[in-house]
Amino acid sequence: MSNSTLHQVWPESAADSPEHKALAALRAQIDAVDDQLLELFQKRLDLAGQVGRAKDAPTGPHTKLRPDREKAVLAHVHGRAAAPHKEAVTGLWREIVGWGLAQQGQLKVQVWSPNEPARAFDGARQRFGRAADIRMVQDAEAALRFASDGGGVAVLAVNNDTPWWIGLRKEWAHLSVFEGFGGEVPSAFAVGPIDPAALPGGRRVVVSAGGDAGDGAGARRWGLHTHHGWTLALTEARIAPGGPEGCVGAVG
Numbered sequence: 001m002s003n004s005t006l007h008q009v010w011p012e013s014a015a016d017s018p019e020h021k022a023l024a025a026l027r028a029q030i031d032a033v034d035d036q037l038l039e040l041f042q043k044r045l046d047l048a049g050q051v052g053r054a055k056d057a058p059t060g061p062h063t064k065l066r067p068d069r070e071k072a073v074l075a076h077v078h079g080r081a082a083a084p085h086k087e088a089v090t091g092l093w094r095e096i097v098g099w100g101l102a103q104q105g106q107l108k109v110q111v112w113s114p115n116e117p118a119r120a121f122d123g124a125r126q127r128f129g130r131a132a133d134i135r136m137v138q139d140a141e142a143a144l145r146f147a148s149d150g151g152g153v154a155v156l157a158v159n160n161d162t163p164w165w166i167g168l169r170k171e172w173a174h175l176s177v178f179e180g181f182g183g184e185v186p187s188a189f190a191v192g193p194i195d196p197a198a199l200p201g202g203r204r205v206v207v208s209a210g211g212d213a214g215d216g217a218g219a220r221r222w223g224l225h226t227h228h229g230w231t232l233a234l235t236e237a238r239i240a241p242g243g244p245e246g247c248v249g250a251v252g
Ligand SMILES: O=C(O)C(=O)C[C@]1(C(=O)O)C=C[C@@H](O)C=C1
Pocket: 048, 051, 052, 055, 064, 065, 066, 067, 069, 070, 073, 096, 097, 098, 099, 100, 101
């Protein structure tokens, strides 16, 4: 194709066309909004860094991650967002909060899911964002030890052969479940040394001997798995983490 043909298809005067001017004006508005967003995002990052220094954790053995606060932040923006933008806003804020947490130290996540590794990895990435260092591991016990030693958090699949949740009532009693992945009946859980005061206020996760979650009358309960007489369940009963009913955490 010769230059003269090109000129015919896309004449120089197109730069002055009303369509081009309208496009350029819209892009100029986007540039201005980007400048504002950039300033506000960096301000938020700085504030998150200050929050990290101000809050107590981890003067104790807990991580800086505050699931209750993250849930409140996400609910707030989701509630304020216009209906067509709610999904986009929620996804973006997950990332924003992930980068906020990263100002306090990069979150490390070990994911164990022998049957559905890609699904579990994707769930972890969506939940903790690009800022987190997320790795697949081969050993659920090692992932729990990693979390217990303060290395980060573990995402563990509910798997027939490895009833890791029983350990939450035994050697890993200081770790808490704080997130479920896979919908109403989770197929994996996030576990970490979360300050019990910072657990999300959703359904409680219960690990009980003999299959009785000890619910109050009328509270809904989802049995997830039973192994050697130990049952993993979710309940709507308002029981206290660490209490005698076998509550090992909560999912948002
Ligand atoms: O509020 C806090 O504790 C924060 O650290 C800030 C922030 C956020 O960016 O909003 C970041 C990480 C926490 O897990 C919760 C919220």
